[in-house]
Amino acid sequence: MTYAFLQNYWWCLIALLGGLLVALMFVQGANLHLGNRTLSDLQKRMILNSTGRKWELTFTTLVTFGGAFFASFPLFYSTSFGGAYWVWVLLLLTFVFQAVSYEFQNKKGNLLGVKGFRIALMVNGILAPFLVGTAVGTFFTGSDFTVNKVAITDPSSPVISTWGNGWHGLEALANYHAVLLGCTLMFLTAILGALYVLNNVDDETIHSRMRRSIKMEIPLFLAFFLVWTVILLVRPGYAVSDAGVVSLEKFKYLHNLLQMPAVLVMLLAGVVLVLTGIWKGAFTQSRKGFWFAAPGTVLVVMAVFFLAGFNGTAYYPSCTDLQSSLTIRNSSSSFFTLKVMSWVSLLIPFVVAYIAYAWHAMDRRKITSDEISETSDKY
C-alpha cells in the first residue's frame, strides 16, 4: 500500500460517509411534517416515532463523518472548523437540540412544551441539510483562509490556519453557488423524508400527504440541482499540479467529469435512481421509492466528493491564497495512521450488516396508529 493509495482510499470513505449522511438526513426532511397543519396530532406522532427509531443513526453518521474527517484529513478539520466557526457552531446547535427533542418532547416537566421541541426538530430539519450543503458548496467556490505552519513557532500569533474575514463562515451565505447546493440538499432531504415516511408508516392520509408534498417539492429540487450543476460545470476550478502547485483552471470540474468516466457513470446512475424513487413516490402507488432514492443519493454525493478531490483538484480551496488550498495530499494524516485506520475500516461491512439486521427486525411491522396510541414504548 502506497501513501497515495491510502489517501485516496480515505477520500473514498469520507465520500461514502458524506453520502450516507445526506441520505440518512431523511430524518430531518421527514420532521418538517411535524408542522403540517393537515395532519392530526396522532399522525404527527406516528411520523415522530418513525424518525425516532432512526435519528440516532443519522446523528452517529454525522459524528463519525466528523471523526473520520478529523482522523484522515486533520488540516481540513483545523482549518474549516476553526475558521468557518459560525457555520459549524450553528449546525452544532441545531443537532444539540435535536438530540434531546425526541426524548423530552412528550414528557411532563419539559419546560418548552411539545411545540417547543417540535420547532427545534423542524429548525434542525431545515438548517442541517442547508448548512451541510452550503459548507460542501464551498469545496468548489473556495474560502478565505491561509495556512502557515511556521506560525506555531511565533508565540504572538501561533495559529497555523487563519480565516481572512471576521464573518468566520457566515460569508458563505452570500455566496450564491454554495447556497444553491444548500437549497438543493434541503429539498432533497425533504423528498427523502416523505419517501421514508411513505414506506415506514401505515396510514392512508399520511400517504396522500406525503405524495402531495413530494409533487410540490420536485420542481424546486430539480431547479436548484440543475442550476447548481450547470454553474459547477462551467466555473473555473482549483487544479493541483503533481508538484502540489495550485492554479485556477477553466472548466476544471467539467474536465474532471470527462476525465473520470467512472464518476460520470456514478453521477448519472445516482441521478436516475433518485428520479426513479421520486417518480415512484409521487406518481405511482408504490411505497418503495425510498429504496431507490436513498442509494441514488449516496452515489450522487460520492460523485460530488470525487469531483472535488480527485484528478488533481484541491478539495478545500482558498480563494485568497491559492497555495494554502487543501488537497488530498497536503492535508492528510501520516502513512502509518492511515494504514492502521484502513485495517479498522475493514470492520465497516460488519457494522453495516448489524445495522441492516436491526433495521429489518424493527421495521418488519410498519408503524400504525394503534401502536402509537396503545404501547408505552414510544416517544
Add this chain to the structure above:
Amino acid sequence: MDIVIWSRIQFAMTAAYHWLFVPLTLGLALVMAVMETLYVVKKDDFWKKTAKFWMKLFAVNFAVGIATGIILEFEFGTNWSNYSWFVGDMFGAPLAIEGILAFFMEATFFAVMFFGWEKVSKKFHLASTWLTGIGATISAYWILVANGWMQNPVGTTFNPDTVRSEMASATAFWEVISNPVAVSKFFHSVTSGWLTGGIFTVGVSCWYLLKGREKRFAKSSIIVGGLVGLLGCGCVMLTGDASGVHAAEFQPMKLAAAEGLEDGGRGAAFTIVPGIRVPKMLSFLATHDFNGYVPGINDILRGYTDNDGNVVPSVAEKMRMGRTALDALAEYRSLRESDPAAAAAARAVLEQNVQYMGYGHLEKPEDVIPPVGVVFWAFRLMVGIGMLMALALLLTLFFAWKDRIASKRWLLWAAIWCIPLVYICGQCGWIVAEVGRQPWTIQGLLPVNVAISSLSAGAVRTTFFVFLAVFALFLAIEIRIMLGAIRKGPEVEPENA
C-alpha cells in the same frame, strides 16, 4: 479576558457537564442489563418491569449525554484549531474508531432496546440491552486512549515537515492503545460510572422505602444496584492507586499539585488535610517504596534527580531548550529548499531539543504550575466521598440482605444524599485529572496558549454563554423529568402505587 481563557472555560464547562451524564449511562446500563438478564433467566415479569423503569431514566440521561458529546467533538476543531492539526494524526484515529466501533453499536441497539420489546425476540432484546452498555463502554475506552495520550504522549514523534506529532510506525499504534495511562484511566472512569449507577439506583430505591412504596421493587433494585456500585467502588480504589503511580511517573507536577507539595524529597509524607500527615505515605503511594523520591513544585521548577537517577532539568532550562527547538524549526522550514545542508543542521538542533519544545511557548517558569488549591481540595473531596460511598453501599446492602433496611430511616436518608455526593465525587475526579495537567493540552509538547483557534475572544465568549444557557436548560429539564418519572414510580405493584 483573552481567547485562551475563554476557550479553556468553554471546554472545561462542556467536558465537565458531559461528565455529569456519562457515568450514569455507564452504570445504569450495567444495572438494567443485569435486571433484564434476571428476567430472561427467571422468566419473572417483575424483573422486566423493574428493568424497564430504570431504562426510562437511562433514556432521559442518555439523550443529554449524546447532545453534549457532539459539542466536545466539534469544539476540538472550532476552538482548538492548532491543537487539532498538531495532534490530529494521533488523536483523530481513536475518535474515528470510536465512531465506527462504538457509537453505531450504541445507537443501533439503543433503538432496539427502547422500542423493540414487542418487535424482536426476548434474547435479541437482551443482547441489545447488553450491547448498548458495551458500546458505551467501548466508546469510553477510545476517548480515553486519546485523553491518555495527551497526558502521556507515547508512540509519536514530531515531524518538522508537517509540523505535528505523527505516529512513528505501524506498531506505535499498539503503544498508543496500550498506554498505561489510558488503560488505568479507562478502568478508573468506567468503574466510577458503575459506582455512580449503583449509588443512583440505591438512592432512588431508598426514597420509595421511605415513602412505603414499591417495596419489592426497591429492595431488589438495592441488591442489584448495591452490588454493581460496590464492585465499581472496589475497582475505582484499585485503579486510583495506579493513577497515582502514573502521575508520579509521567506528570509529577500534577501529583505535586494534588498533594500541595511545595518541597518534596525521599520518604515524603502524605497530607490527609493540612496539619494531619502520614509519614512516608506519599512516597509509598507514588512509587510503592516508602523511601521513594517525590519531587515537589519547587523541585520541579529548580530541576531534580528522579528515582531512576535521571537528571531532570529546571523549567527555565527546559524553556531555553524549547525556544531553541522552535527557532530551529523555523530555520529548518525557511532553509529546507534553498540550503539543504543548513536545513539538516537546523533539524539536528531541533531533534536534540524537541523533547521540551512545548516549554518554548511558556512566558515564565511558574506557568507550569496548575491551580494548586483547586486540585488539592478536589483530590481530597474525591477520595473522602469515595470512602463514604463504600461505607453507604456496604450498610445498605447488609440491611437489604437481612431485610431490615425499611426500618433504618437514617440510612435511607443517607442513601438519598449519596446521589449528589457521588456526582461531586466524579466532578472532583475530572478536576484532578484535567485541571491538574494545566497548562498542557499535550504534556510537554503543546500548552493551551498555542493550541487555540484564530478567533476573537468575543466570539468564544458568545458561544460560551449560549452553551451555558443551553446546558442550564437541559439540566433543569432532565431533573424535572426524572423526578416526575420517579414520583410516578415503576408501576410494578399497582396496589401500592
